[in-house]
Amino acid sequence: MTELLFPTTVEEAVALLAAHEDARPIAGGATLVAMRNAGLVESTHLVSLDRIAGLAGIVRLEDGRIRIGAMTKHAETASCEMLSGSLEVLRKAAGMIANRVVRNMGTMGGSVANADPAADYLPALACCDAVLTIAGPGGTREVSILDYVEDWYETALGEGEIITAFTLPAPYAAASSYRKIARVSGDFATASCAMALEADGQGVRVAIGACGPGPIRDPEAEAALCGHLGDPEAVATFAKALADQADPVDDVRGSAEYRLQLIPRLISGVLNDISKETV
Amino acid sequence: MAKKMLHSLTLNGEEVEVASAPEATLLETLREDLRVLSSKRGCNQGVCGACTVIIDGKPVRSCLTLTARCEGHDVRTVEGLSDDRILNALQKHMVEAGGVQCGFCTGGMLMSARNLLAEVPRPSRDAVKSALSGNICRCTGYRTIVDAVCGAAEELAQ
Amino acid sequence: MKIAGEFEIDAPRAEVWEKVRDPQVMVQCIPGCEGIEQIDATTYRSQVSVKVGPIKATFNLKVEVVSEEAPHTVLSRTSGEEGTRASVVSSENVLRLAETPEGGTLVSYEADVSMTGRLGKFGLGIFRKKADQLAGVFVENFRAKLGVSA
Numbered sequence: 345m346t347e348l349l350f351p352t353t354v355e356e357a358v359a360l361l362a363a364h365e366d367a368r369p370i371a372g373g374a375t376l377v378a379m380r381n382a383g384l385v386e387s388t389h390l391v392s393l394d395r396i397a398g399l400a401g402i403v404r405l406e407d408g409r410i411r412i413g414a415m416t417k418h419a420e421t422a423s424c425e426m427l428s429g430s431l432e433v434l435r436k437a438a439g440m441i442a443n444r445v446v447r448n449m450g451t452m453g454g455s456v457a458n459a460d461p462a463a464d465y466l467p468a469l470a471c472c473d474a475v476l477t478i479a480g481p482g483g484t485r486e487v488s489i490l491d492y493v494e495d496w497y498e499t500a501l502g503e504g505e506i507i508t509a510f511t512l513p514a515p516y517a518a519a520s521s522y523r524k525i526a527r528v529s530g531d532f533a534t535a536s537c538a539m540a541l542e543a544d545g546q547g548v549r550v551a552i553g554a555c556g557p558g559p560i561r562d563p564e565a566e567a568a569l570c571g572h573l574g575d576p577e578a579v580a581t582f583a584k585a586l587a588d589q590a591d592p593v594d595d596v597r598g599s600a601e602y603r604l605q606l607i608p609r610l611i612s613g614v615l616n617d618i619s620k621e622t623v
Numbered sequence: 624m625a626k627k628m629l630h631s632l633t634l635n636g637e638e639v640e641v642a643s644a645p646e647a648t649l650l651e652t653l654r655e656d657l658r659v660l661s662s663k664r665g666c667n668q669g670v671c672g673a674c675t676v677i678i679d680g681k682p683v684r685s686c687l688t689l690t691a692r693c694e695g696h697d698v699r700t701v702e703g704l705s706d707d708r709i710l711n712a713l714q715k716h717m718v719e720a721g722g723v724q725c726g727f728c729t730g731g732m733l734m735s736a737r738n739l740l741a742e743v744p745r746p747s748r749d750a751v752k753s754a755l756s757g758n759i760c761r762c763t764g765y766r767t768i769v770d771a772v773c774g775a776a777e778e779l780a781q
Numbered sequence: 782m783k784i785a786g787e788f789e790i791d792a793p794r795a796e797v798w799e800k801v802r803d804p805q806v807m808v809q810c811i812p813g814c815e816g817i818e819q820i821d822a823t824t825y826r827s828q829v830s831v832k833v834g835p836i837k838a839t840f841n842l843k844v845e846v847v848s849e850e851a852p853h854t855v856l857s858r859t860s861g862e863e864g865t866r867a868s869v870v871s872s873e874n875v876l877r878l879a880e881t882p883e884g885g886t887l888v889s890y891e892a893d894v895s896m897t898g899r900l901g902k903f904g905l906g907i908f909r910k911k912a913d914q915l916a917g918v919f920v921e922n923f924r925a926k927l928g929v930s931a
Contacts, residue, residue, distance in 0.1 A: 345626065345644070345645065345646070346645060346646035347645055347646075348645055348646060348689065348691045348692075368835075370689075373687050373688065373692070374669060374687050376835075377648060377669075377686070377687040377688070377689065378667075378668045378669050378686075378687055379835065379836075380646075381648070381667045381668060381686065381687075382667075382899060383866065383867070383899045384835070384836050384899055385835050385836060390646065390689075392689075392691075392692055394692055419681075442669075442757065443672075443756045443757025444682070444735070444738075444739075444753075444754055444756075444757060445672065445675055445682045445684060445735060445757045446687075446757060448681045448682060448683050449669075449683050449684060449687060449688070458834070458835070459834070495914070496833065496907055496910050496911065496914075497833060497834025497835070497907075498834070528756075529753070529756050530756055530757060557910075591910075593906030593907055593909065593910055594906050594909070595906030595907070596906075
């Protein structure tokens with residue numbers, strides 16, 4: 345049997361997670377309750393984060409950066425006008441999660457904490473250079489999204505820690521986009537690609553999703569591609585560099601081999617989205 | 624048998640107190656404890672949409688919602704919208720278009736469609752399909768359901 | 782789901798064979814193994830726990846040695862279930878030891894695993910990745926037991 349606990353502050357939530365050995369935080373519940381219904385997870389205590397004030401919502405900080413609370417629902421992220429230009433990729437990714445109904449339930453913090461490799465936020469956040477704020481027994485710390493996923497479903501989140509917010513660099517006027525290949529609209533990605541044009545219009549930041557434990561980004565390959573976005577050979581070399589770092593699974597959504605073949609196609613597709621918007 | 628706990632929630636405009644397991648889902652509470660049966664248990668995974676209800680004006684999956692987290696929120700099912708203009712139009716057009724066969728998905732379809740028409744009075748056919756993409760029907764092939772929603776939208780706009 | 786791999790051990794085959802066939806060595810090398818009990822000449826009982834993300838599972842396994850040819854081949858069959866839960870796992874395994882020109886041993890293994898029930902639902906793709914990872918940990922532990930480096 346599971347007991348539900350309702351802390352009203354982050355400190356209280358962290359203390360409750362520390363107090364019960366088998367406690368688990370619950371954000372929107374869209375994944376955790378489904379897994380519970382399938383008998384995949386169980387715990388003695390669920391620490392519900394929905395009554396903690398200030399964990400939901402999107403704000404622009406004084407210096408122009410955008411902060412998204414961990415309990416912000418996908419529906420709000422998908423319609424947030426502050427996420428424009430270089431950050432539009434995140435809004436697009438949010439809008440492709442599951443369907444309208446589930447987007448009213450699931451949260452960014454819950455999705456990222458679960459770290460499903462095929463979920464949409466990880467590559468989008470990686471392409472935006474997001475920083476996670478994590479609260480735990482030792483206080484609050486910040487972790488780059490690029491250092492966050494450590495292995496399959498293993499993350500930088502330690503025992504008793506929760507994500508409280510995501511901070512994104514100030515948006516600038518440049519195109520960004522997200523595409524995923526999925527069996528049906530709203531399914532998890534078979535493979536996905538997030539891309540944002542650099543402010544100078546010469547380079548891009550690119551992250552591949554669903555082709556390894558975490559999003560794949562390669563700053564060196566991005567630097568080599570800088571200034572050659574219109575050169576198909578340079579783009580192919582870039583795509584190969586990312587595919588070489590992929591470690592996809594064989595599963596119902598597609599074979600590992602198929603996923604590797606999707607990477608260059610997705611990159612060309614998203615590059616095409618971006619150049620259309622830029623022209 | 625697990626210990627039950629009293630939960631209080633607002634269901635279809637009325638305050639109710641119900642004894643459910645501490646970690647019961649809203650779907651379990653609605654069907655097993657309150658005998659409110661318009662929400663169906665299909666996949667119990669949030670995929671099929673048959674359990675969709677409206678909380679605070681927004682459609683959600685009752686199978687993924689814990690009853691204890693509904694305290695202080697306004698829960699509505701098909702039963703609580705019997706005087707709702709949009710729902711009534713949708714019901715009429717579902718019948719006329721042949722959008723109901725076995726009926727298992729219908730409650731969830733109505734919830735999703737009602738929310739769409741409340742937000743977007745004249746949706747395109749594609750917008751209707753997109754709004755219903757989280758509701759699975761195994762009988763109709765969807766065309767008649769989309770016809771019904773478009774028909775209801777047209778009638779409501781007049 | 783087929784799992785296969787191989788690794789080299791810088792130790793003579795006879796010694797590797799002896800260790801591989803010693804339950805007390807195996808229990809210390811298999812990640813998550815909580816005990817091996819010998820039931821009869823060819824049957825063992827064991828408990829193994831695995832964790833994939835939020836999911837923890839403990840299997841009660843029966844391992845039956847179907848045939849062995851010392852000092853190079855073991856064919857075995859594993860079957861088991863997850864306590865009172867509905868997951869059932871079974872596999873057919875082949876283990877081979879070959880001598881390398883340098884005097885070491887090449888260990889290769891193949892297992893054809895099937896899984897049903899709650900864990901089957903979660904998807905075998907991710908379990909294959911996990912199996913590869915666990916194999917890596919096993920090799921490290923096994924090398925340490927034999928006192929050889931990688």
